[in-house]
Every structure is written in C-alpha cells, then in structure tokens.
Amino acid sequence: MSNVIISGHSFKVKITSAEIQKAVSVIAKQINADLKHKNPLFLCVLNGSFMFVADLMKKVTIECTVSFIKLSSYEGGMTSSGTVKQLIGINEDVKGRTVVIVEDIVDTGETIEFVANQLQDLGAAEIKIASLLFKPEAYTKSMTIDYTAIVAPNDFLVGYGLDYKGHGRNLSDIYVLDYIEDELLKRKLI
Numbered sequence: 001m002s003n004v005i006i007s008g009h010s011f012k013v014k015i016t017s018a019e020i021q022k023a024v025s026v027i028a029k030q031i032n033a034d035l036k037h038k039n040p041l042f043l044c045v046l047n048g049s050f051m052f053v054a055d056l057m058k059k060v061t062i063e064c065t066v067s068f069i070k071l072s073s074y075e076g077g078m079t080s081s082g083t084v085k086q087l088i089g090i091n092e093d094v095k096g097r098t099v100v101i102v103e104d105i106v107d108t109g110e111t112i113e114f115v116a117n118q119l120q121d122l123g124a125a126e127i128k129i130a131s132l133l134f135k136p137e138a139y140t141k142s143m144t145i146d147y148t149a150i151v152a153p154n155d156f157l158v159g160y161g162l163d164y165k166g167h168g169r170n171l172s173d174i175y176v177l178d179y180i181e182d183e184l185l186k187r188k189l190i
C-alpha cells in the first residue's frame, strides 16, 4: 500500500480498513451483550469519532439513542494542547441514564475526563467509554476504558476520522508518520 502526503509529511498504512472493521465488530458484540436492557445514550465526540460512530452504530443492535458533542484539544498539531475546548455541549437529558462516551482515540485522557465530569454533574447513572484507539503509554488518567477496539502505540495517527491539521479524516485506513517534509526534500522524494 502506498504512502499518502498530508500537509507535506508522508504517512504509511498502520491499520487497514479490514482490521478496523473486525475490531469494531468485536466491541459492538460486547456492547450488545453488556448494555442490552439499559437503553444507553451514545455520546459521540466530534470531529474525530464520526467514522467510528457510523460503523459502530450499524453493528449495535440494542435499543439506544445517539447524540454528539464537539470538543477540540489538538488544535491541528501532533500533540495534545492539554486543554479541552468545548465547541458544542451536551444537549441531552442524561439524568439517570447509562451514557457511553464514544471517542476516536484516548491519548492523555484529558478529553474523556472532561466529558465524564460533566456527565457526572448532570446526574448520569452510569458512564462507559468506547474508543476506537487507546494509547496506554500516553494515558495519564485512571478511568477504565470499557471498550477499546485497537490498542495503539504512542505514535501520531491519521485517517478514519483522525486528522493532521484538519486533513486525512476521510481515509479508510489508519496511517502513521513515515517521513517528515524535510526528510522527503533531502531524499528528493518530493
């Protein structure tokens, strides 16, 4: 599979679309079994989770509702800014409900902690976390990630919802940085 260039840097395939689909099916089955009679609310974190949510929700067959919040922490770079900005908040009545936070990736854990704290304040009965990817080496929090589809190395990833400077979200596979722009220029590859 060939590399893609995103904002000048070269990325290579790390996790294929087929591997992603298989891993999503596994956690969908677990969710179907665990939350069958709980009528959970899936609260999905935009922008990054949109592809994962679409595939996950097609495989979740239990009674449930789906809603979105929009947060930002990476601000277009390759490392977390450490502060979470809320662009669209929680519009649902979560009192007494089982809420599943759906994330593209749990990195430091700042984002899920931020959402979980709000849900707790709003009276959610139970909070679960489902994440496509989890970087255990970067994680600084203690909350359990209930449903992780794929455990990832501590590398910067792009594709299947994840972006670099806003680009690459539309890729079906997940890519990792291969060569930075300077290296490509030195090797006369661009």
Ligand code: IMP
Binding pocket: 045, 048, 073, 074, 080, 103, 104, 105, 106, 107, 108, 109, 110, 111, 112, 155, 156, 157, 158, 162, 163, 164
């Ligand atoms: P956290 O708050 O540090 O856990 O970071 C969570 C958010 O940062 C995720 O929802 C992503 O939007 C973004 N993020 C973390 N790691 C990556 C990555 O490798 N590529 C792209 N975005 C990432």
Ligand code: MG
Binding pocket: 045, 046, 047, 048, 049, 103, 104, 105
């Ligand atoms: Mg995200």
